[in-house]
Amino acid sequence: MKRWVTLFTLLLLVVSPFFTSVASANDYKGHQMKEELSYWVNKGVIQTDAKGNVSPDRAVTRGEFASYLARSLELPASTKYTFKDLKANTSRTIEIQNAAGAGILGGYPDGSFKPNQQITRQQMAGMIFKAFRYLDIPVNTKLVQFKDSKKISPNFVDAVSAASNLNIIRGDQGYFKPTNNATIGHASAFLFRMFAVTDSSKPSVPTPPANGNVDPEVYKISSVTNGQLNPTNQSFLKFEDALAAYNASSSVQTISQNNVIIKMKSGQVFASENPKQYTSLYSDSALKKEVTYVQKGFELDYVGSSENHVIVELGGYKYYAKHAEVDLVPTQLSAGSSYYKVSNDGLLVHYPYYRTYDSKTKKYTGKYAEYTVGPVASSALKKGQTYTSNDGVHFKERGSQTVVKYYPYFQFQSVRQPSSYSGTDLERFIKSALESREKTGIARYKNATTKSKLIGLGSYIKSTEKLHQVNAMFILATAIHESDYGMSANAQNKNNIFGIRVFDSSPDKGEVYQDPTKSIDAFIGRYINLNYANPFGAYANGAAPGNKAVGFNMKYASDPFWGSKIAGHMWRIDQYLGNKDANQAELAFISFTGTADVNIRTSPEVRNSSNILFSYKSKHPGELTAFGYPLVIVDRTHSSDGYVWYKVLADTNPDYKKPSEPYGWIRSDLVTLVK
Numbered sequence: 001m002k003r004w005v006t007l008f009t010l011l012l013l014v015v016s017p018f019f020t021s022v023a024s025a026n027d028y029k030g031h032q033m034k035e036e037l038s039y040w041v042n043k044g045v046i047q048t049d050a051k052g053n054v055s056p057d058r059a060v061t062r063g064e065f066a067s068y069l070a071r072s073l074e075l076p077a078s079t080k081y082t083f084k085d086l087k088a089n090t091s092r093t094i095e096i097q098n099a100a101g102a103g104i105l106g107g108y109p110d111g112s113f114k115p116n117q118q119i120t121r122q123q124m125a126g127m128i129f130k131a132f133r134y135l136d137i138p139v140n141t142k143l144v145q146f147k148d149s150k151k152i153s154p155n156f157v158d159a160v161s162a163a164s165n166l167n168i169i170r171g172d173q174g175y176f177k178p179t180n181n182a183t184i185g186h187a188s189a190f191l192f193r194m195f196a197v198t199d200s201s202k203p204s205v206p207t208p209p210a211n212g213n214v215d216p217e218v219y220k221i222s223s224v225t226n227g228q229l230n231p232t233n234q235s236f237l238k239f240e241d242a243l244a245a246y247n248a249s250s251s252v253q254t255i256s257q258n259n260v261i262i263k264m265k266s267g268q269v270f271a272s273e274n275p276k277q278y279t280s281l282y283s284d285s286a287l288k289k290e291v292t293y294v295q296k297g298f299e300l301d302y303v304g305s306s307e308n309h310v311i312v313e314l315g316g317y318k319y320y321a322k323h324a325e326v327d328l329v330p331t332q333l334s335a336g337s338s339y340y341k342v343s344n345d346g347l348l349v350h351y352p353y354y355r356t357y358d359s360k361t362k363k364y365t366g367k368y369a370e371y372t373v374g375p376v377a378s379s380a381l382k383k384g385q386t387y388t389s390n391d392g393v394h395f396k397e398r399g400s401q402t403v404v405k406y407y408p409y410f411q412f413q414s415v416r417q418p419s420s421y422s423g424t425d426l427e428r429f430i431k432s433a434l435e436s437r438e439k440t441g442i443a444r445y446k447n448a449t450t451k452s453k454l455i456g457l458g459s460y461i462k463s464t465e466k467l468h469q470v471n472a473m474f475i476l477a478t479a480i481h482e483s484d485y486g487m488s489a490n491a492q493n494k495n496n497i498f499g500i501r502v503f504d505s506s507p508d509k510g511e512v513y514q515d516p517t518k519s520i521d522a523f524i525g526r527y528i529n530l531n532y533a534n535p536f537g538a539y540a541n542g543a544a545p546g547n548k549a550v551g552f553n554m555k556y557a558s559d560p561f562w563g564s565k566i567a568g569h570m571w572r573i574d575q576y577l578g579n580k581d582a583n584q585a586e587l588a589f590i591s592f593t594g595t596a597d598v599n600i601r602t603s604p605e606v607r608n609s610s611n612i613l614f615s616y617k618s619k620h621p622g623e624l625t626a627f628g629y630p631l632v633i634v635d636r637t638h639s640s641d642g643y644v645w646y647k648v649l650a651d652t653n654p655d656y657k658k659p660s661e662p663y664g665w666i667r668s669d670l671v672t673l674v675k
Contacts, residue, residue: 026052026536028185036188042538044531045071046188050656052536056185063092063115065124065187066105069131070095072191074501075102077494077512083113089514091526104130122156122178124187125169128194129159137197140165146176153178168193220259221245221252224332229254229261239307253330262305262323267330268337269300269312270364273357274325278558281319285309291319292548295558297354299338301390302328314560315391315549316622327355327364335366340373340387340395348373348381348408350392352561373408373564374571377583380404392547392564393626405626407674409583410574411567412551414543414632415471415533416649416662419462420580421573426476427458429576437485444487452486453497453516454479460517468524469654469662470533473581474545475520477569481562491516498523532556535614535651542589542629543651549627550589550619587674588646590628590666591621598629600664604637604645613664614652631671634663644668 026048028037037056040046045068048054069075077094078101086093096113099105105127107113132139139162143149152160160176163169168190169176182190219242222231232252236242242255246263255263271279271294278296283289287309294300294314300321303311309320310328329335336353343349349372355364373392381387381404387395392411395404434452437445449455457479465472482499483491490496495513500522502510513519531537532552539555545563546553553563574581592598597615605611621628635647650656650664 026054028054028056031056031185033185033189036192037185039192040068040072040188043072044538045191046184047530048536048538050534050536050653054184056188057183059118059181060184060187061115062105062113062117062119062123063096064184065119065127065182066099066115067092067095068187068191069104069127070099072195073102073131073134075099075104077501077510078102079512081107083107083111085112086115089518091522094511099127102134104134118181120179121169121176121182122152122160124182124190125159125163126156128168128190129162131194132162132197146171147174148176148178151178152176163190166193166197168197218258220256221249222254222256223251224253224330227333229256229330229333231256253332254328257307257323260323261328261330262307262310264302264305264328264330267302267328268334269302269310269321270327270329270355271296271298271300272325272327276325279321279325281312281314281321282309283319285320287320287322291317292554293558294548294560297356298560299353300326313390315547316394316624316626317549318623336368338388339398340389342376342381342383342385342387344383346376346383348376348406350561350564371561371565371568372571373568374410374582376406377409378404378406381406391549391626392561394624407587408564408567408571409587410473410570410581411546411563412544412587412589412630412674413471413585414630414649414651415474415528415545416469416543416651417471417585417632418465418469419472420584421462421472421577423459423462423472425458425577426461426472426573427456429573430454430458430476432576433480433485433572437487444484448485448487451492453483453491453495454486457516457520460520464520464524467654468529470524470528473570473573474566475524476573477566478523479520480569481565486516495519498527500527527556528552529653533651534653535616540617540651541619544630546630547627549622550630586633588631588633588648588671589621589626589674590616590619590631590670591625591672592628592670593620593625594618598666598670600648600650600666602661602664604639604647604665605641606667613650613657613661625672628672631666633671633673636668646671 028034031037033056037046037054041048041054046054075098078098081097081100086096092115096115141158141161142165143157143161144164160178219236219239220231221234221242222229234245246252246255253265254261273296278293280290280293283291301313303313303318305311310323310326312319312321338353339351341349349370351368351370353366353368355366357364381395386398388398389395393405393407395406434448438448461472461475464475479497483497486497490499490502490510494510495516496510497516497519500511500519531539533543534540541554542551544551545566547563548554548560551563590598595618597618599612599615602611602613616629619628632649633646634649637645639645645665646668647663647665650662654660
C-alpha cells in the first residue's frame with residue numbers, strides 16, 4: 001500500500017465515523033495542565049486507567065504523590081521504614097517505603113502513613129523540599145509573605161518558602177491556602193516545575209581555557225587502506241567544505257570531526273558507550289521525538305549522516321541518532337556483522353554481533369552471541385544458508401539479492417491468545433529446564449533444581465493467564481529470559497524474576513518482593529496490562545513480544561532482539577510440551593498507512609461511535625508495510641456494507657467492559673494477513 005494518500009482522502013478519513021478516535025479522547029487533552037499531565041503520563045509517573053484517563057481534577061492523595069516522586073526520581077529500594085497501615089509488598093507500599101528511605105517523607109506519630117488521605121498544599125511543599133535535600137540542591141528559605149502566612153504550620157514554613165521562591169507552588173490572589181487539597185493536575189505541574197529547577201541547578205561543564213596547544217574544532221577527510229584510517233593533509237573549519245572534498249574523491253571514505261568519524265561512504269553503526277548506557281532513536285532530524293532505544297554495543301544499519309545526526313535503519317524504520325551516542329565503522333574496518341543461519345535440522349539460529357568497551361584500554365572488542373529463534377516454516381529459507389536481517393522478518397540471502405519474508409510465530413502472536421497448556425504442564429517444563437541447566441556444570445546453575453525461583457510457579461502463571469488474559473507461555477518465557485531461569489541475583493535475593501526497575505545504567509538495582517508471585521503480579525499489572533498490551537497504555541505498540549518496530553520490544557527492552565528471544569523461549573516450551581500452540585492462530589497486522597486512528601468495533605459494521613470498542617493510535621507499518629499492530633483473527637464475515645470483516649482478539653484488559661468483551665471487529669481492507 002502506498003505510504004502517502006491524497007489530501008482529499010485524508011480529510012474523508014478524519015471526518016469519517018469509521019475512524020473516530022476513542023483512544024485520544026482522554027480526560028486531560030483539553031486540561032489547563034495538559035502538557036504537564038501528558039509528560040508524566042508518557043513517563044509512566046502518572047498512570048492512566050483502562051480508558052486512558054487520569055481524573056486531573058480529583059484531589060491527589062498522600063500515597064499517590066509519594067508514588068509520583070518515587071517513580072520520577074527512580075528512588076532506590078528501601079525497607080528502612082514501614083508503616084502499619086500499608087499492605088506489604090504492593091507497588092504503592094514499595095514506592096512509599098522507597099521515598100521514606102530517601103528521607104522525602106515521614107509518617108504520623110502512631111506509625112501510620114495515611115496513604116488515602118488527600119494531601120494538602122503545605123504537605124506537598126514539604127515532600128518537594130525534602131526531595132531537593134535528597135538531590136543536594138540548595139534552596140532559598142527566606143519567608144514569602146502571604147495574606148494567610150500565619151495559617152502555615154511551623155513545620156512547613158521553610159518548605160513553603162522554598163517552593164514559593166522557586167515558583168513551584170504559587171499563591172492565589174495573595175493567599176497560599178496551605179491546608180487546601182491539591183488535584184492530580186496541580187501535582188503534575190508542581191512536579192514538572194520541580195524538575196525544571198533540578199535541571200537548571202545541574203552544574204555546567206566548564207570550558208577549558210583557550211591556549212596555543214588546543215586545536216579548533218576541525219573536520220578531516222580520510223581514506224581507508226590496509227585496515228587503517230589514513231587522514232589526508234587537508235583540514236576544514238566548516239562541515240560543508242569537508243563534505244565537498246569528500247564527495248569529490250572516490251578514494252575518500254570518511255569525514256571526521258576531532259578524530260571521530262561522523263560520515264562514511266558505507267559501513268556499520270553501533271550504539272556506543274555513553275552515560276545513558278543506551279542510544280536513543282528519534283523520528284525527527286531535530287532529535288526531539290524519541291521513538292525507541294537500543295542497548296550499547298548493538299549493531300544498526302547505516303543510511304547516512306549529517307553534521308548534526310546519523311540516520312540509521314532498524315526494524316524496517318529509519319531513525320535519527322545523536323553522534324555522541326553512536327560509533328561509525330567503515331566497511332573496510334568491519335570486524336564482524338550479525339547474521340542468521342538455517343541449521344541442518346531446520347532451525348533458524350541468530351548470531352547477533354555486538355561490541356563491548358574496555359574502559360582500561362579504551363577499545364572496543366567485538367563478539368558474537370547465539371540463540372535459536374525457532375523452526376523455519378518457510379521453505380524459501382534454505383538449510384545451511386546464511387542471511388542478514390535488521391528486523392527478524394525480512395531475510396536477505398548472503399551473496400544474493402533474494403529476500404525472504406518470514407514471521408516467527410510466537411514473536412508476533414498476541415499475548416491475548418491463551419496457551420493450551422495447564423499449570424502442571426508448565427511446571428513439568430520448568431523442572432526439565434532446570435535439570436538441563438544444572439547438568440551443564442556451569443557455576444551459576446549449581447543446585448538450580450532446588451534454588452530456582454521459578455520452581456512451583458506453573459499453576460500461579462496459569463491462573464494469572466485466566467485472570468488477566470496474558471498468555472501463560474509468554475509470562476514463563478519472559479521470567480526465564482529476565483531471571484536466567486530464576487537464578488539471577490535479582491531473582492535469588494529479591495524474588496524479582498522480571499528485572500523490574502533493573503536498568504542498563506544500574507543492573508544491580510531492582511524492586512524487592514515477598515515472593516516470586518508478587519513479581520508476576522507487578523509485571524502483569526503495572527507493565528503489560530497497564531502500559532504495553534492495553535491499547536490505551538502509554539507504551540502501547542501492539543500486544544505481542546515484537547521487535548524494534550512493533551510490540552513490547554519497542555519500549556520495554558533496549559535489547560533489539562528481546563522479542564525474538566522471548567519467542568524463542570516460548571517455542572522451546574511448546575516444543576517440549578507437544579507443539580500444541582505453534583501456528584494455531586491466524587495472524588495479521590494493521591496495514592493502514594493513514595494518520596487517523598483505526599477502530600475496533602463491537603459489531604461488523606460502521607455505525608457511529610456507539611459500537612467502537614477501542615481505537616489503535618495511528619501507526620505507520622514501516623517502509624516495507626510489515627509492522628502494523630499485530631492481530632489474531634478468530635472469524636470473518638461478509639457485512640451488508642460489502643466488506644469482509646475480521647473478528648479479532650481484543651487487546652483491551654479483561655475488565656475494560658462489563659461484561660468483558662474479548663473480541664472485536666475490523667474491516668479487512670485495513671489488514672494484511674501473515675502468510
